[in-house]
Amino acid sequence: MTAFTRALRHKPARSFAAVSIAATGALLLSACGGDDMSGMDHGSGSSSSAATATAEAGAKAGDFNDADVTFAQMMIPHHEQALEMAKLADGRASDTEIKDIAGKIEQAQDPEIKTMKSWLESWNKPTAMESMPGMDHGDGHGGDGMMSDADMKELQAMKGTEFDKMFAQMMIEHHNGAITMAKDEQKNGKNADAKKMAGDIVQGQSAEVKQLQSILDRL
Numbered sequence: 775m776t777a778f779t780r781a782l783r784h785k786p787a788r789s790f791a792a793v794s795i796a797a798t799g800a801l802l803l804s805a806c807g808g809d810d811m812s813g814m815d816h817g818s819g820s821s822s823s824a825a826t827a828t829a830e831a832g833a834k835a836g837d838f839n840d841a842d843v844t845f846a847q848m849m850i851p852h853h854e855q856a857l858e859m860a861k862l863a864d865g866r867a868s869d870t871e872i873k874d875i876a877g878k879i880e881q882a883q884d885p886e887i888k889t890m891k892s893w894l895e896s897w898n899k900p901t902a903m904e905s906m907p908g909m910d911h912g913d914g915h916g917g918d919g920m921m922s923d924a925d926m927k928e929l930q931a932m933k934g935t936e937f938d939k940m941f942a943q944m945m946i947e948h949h950n951g952a953i954t955m956a957k958d959e960q961k962n963g964k965n966a967d968a969k970k971m972a973g974d975i976v977q978g979q980s981a982e983v984k985q986l987q988s989i990l991d992r993l
Contacts, residue, residue: 838897841962845955845972846890847903848918852952853883853890855920859945862930862937869938871989875945875982882978886971893968919951939993942986949979949986 856879863876894901921929921944932940952975959972 838893838965838968839963841959842965842968843894843897843899844903845959845963845968846894847899847901848955849952849975850887850890850901852918852920852948852955853887855926856883856945856948856952857887858926859921859929859941859948863941866930866933866937867941868934869989869993871985872938872941875985876941878982879945886975889967889971893965917951918955919948921948935993939990942990942993946983946986946990949983953979953983 860876860879860883863873867873867876891901925944929937929940929944956972956975956979960969960976963969963972
């Protein structure tokens with residue numbers, strides 16, 4: 775065997791060994807790098823996301839206080855009486871604006887009643903207080919603007935312009951009571967959805983009070 779032949783046989787072996795060592799080292803570095811960097815990044819990201827989601831879910835579930843509960847429990851019957859008054863306008867009201875306001879009250883307040891009941895159910899609270907001072911239909915005219923049974927019967931007996939005038943007078947008082955309750959929720963409540971509804975009530979019913987007063991002024 776010549777020296778050239780021996781060189782050819784030994785050279786590939788040395789090259790293969792060198793390549794194998796280099797490849798092994800590269801794999802080890804890659805594995806270590808993956809464990810140290812990628813694994814740490816993904817692990818911390820997943821943990822952070824999970825923790826954030828858990829915190830948000832917990833905050834949402836417990837994001838209410840006694841003021842929110844009272845607001846919903848008192849506003850439900852208040853809205854229900856407003857719907858009773860609005861429905862009386864059908865066949866009794868003669869003024870176009872009165873009919874229009876009655877329709878808007880039904881469209882706005884019926885969905886709000888359903889929403890507030892769903893809040894109370896999700897909070898594991900009753901949809902009505904056991905005792906609600908001022909919310910008794912029997913006497914009415916508390917600070918909440920609720921009408922008495924006698925008022926409702928009198929309104930039911932009216933028709934035409936007489937109905938329009940009494941409806942406007944009663945609804946102004948009723949709306950002002952709702953506005954006061956809503957402002958209390960804005961100030962003392964915690965639940966974001968309840969406070970938003972309170973803001974909508976203040977804005978919407980304040981505008982209707984002005985419109986109802988302008989109707990009274992021209993009737």
